[in-house]
Amino acid sequence: MSRWQPNARGRLEQAALELFAERGFEQTTAAQIAERAGLTERTFFRHYADKREVLFGQAHLLEQAFVDTLTGVPESAAPIDALASTLETIAEQHFGHHERARQRQAVIMANAELRERELIKLASLSAALATALRRRGVPDPAASLTAEAGITVFKVGFGRWIGDSGERPLAYFLREALDGLKAVTAGM
Amino acid sequence: MSRWQPNARGRLEQAALELFAERGFEQTTAAQIAERAGLTERTFFRHYADKREVLFGQAHLLEQAFVDTLTGVPESAAPIDALASTLETIAEQHFGHHERARQRQAVIMANAELRERELIKLASLSAALATALRRRGVPDPAASLTAEAGITVFKVGFGRWIGDSGERPLAYFLREALDGLKAVTAGM
DNA sequence: ACAGTCGATGGCAGTTACTGACATCGACTG
């Protein structure tokens, strides 16, 4: 018999998402999250560096998946095509549940601090993608630009997917955004 | 004779920049900034919503300049060209002093919370540019994509300008980044 | 079986970011 209930992080993240959705991020204290998870405030801050971070506990997994997928694309592909392929793969493997993503995004968009945190996670993702591209032999500034373009496609496509009914998959909107970006940068 | 010294905000921003550079953002308390500016902590928080914001007091002016400049570009120009022209104008009018920009950026890059704040300022700028583009008749998602592409060009170009010796102007690196983005999205 | 170690947690005190309520007092206005 274990001394504590298992999956403390999972309980904290679930409790936090519920409370943020119910009463808002600012109106929720770390102690309340911990209490709902059957833990104490002190333990909350052992698992998460700050209150915002509890909503982004999986971010490093997503970043790793992006990097691994991009690294697995044949080097013969042009950088932008490798990134397009990566986005499609990630969309299928990590963003199947529309309603869940919508709720979570609604919580984030409702609070400026959470939006800031999301932006820096995307910036970290961009940096990781740029590093992976450089490993493929892409020089700077092309590597940074390609990575940032990929994040732009992801942001815009994801936003439209969230705003949509949920019928069409994320990959559809990512394709739309990529085609749109190509058209726009070509001067159309 | 006035009851208080003039330009409280200017004094606070100057004091904050000095202290952040000397001892770092985290090691500086709001009370210390206020004291160096000849004010109290409470007054600091009347001028700035939080400690980070004191470094971004001019951000809304920059955003306004971006929007005004973009709005002034003839509608005959393609969106991406209008944005390129806007970036060039802003570079000349707001980023002449390389060393000053470098120091300020060093302070920001040294702290994660300040980086977050900068990212959300850029996101706000992107949203404002997208709105201005929509007023020019650009539909979505092209407006959002063009605005995001412009921010990408600015971020990458600005970063290279900061890392450079200061001989070449910001406009040079913005041009380089825009050309690079066009090449990259074209599949090269 | 027993001693020692380990790791996740609890408890508690302390600092700092930020907020609300109220007071102050020179400048301006009629």
Added chain:
DNA sequence: CAGTCGATGTCAGTAACTGCCATCGACTGT
């Protein structure tokens, strides 16, 4: 000259986070 206004000061309070030490089931080696 009375009244108002606006930028500031004072003070008390909440909540985010941190450091330090204690707890105690599980595991490990003998």
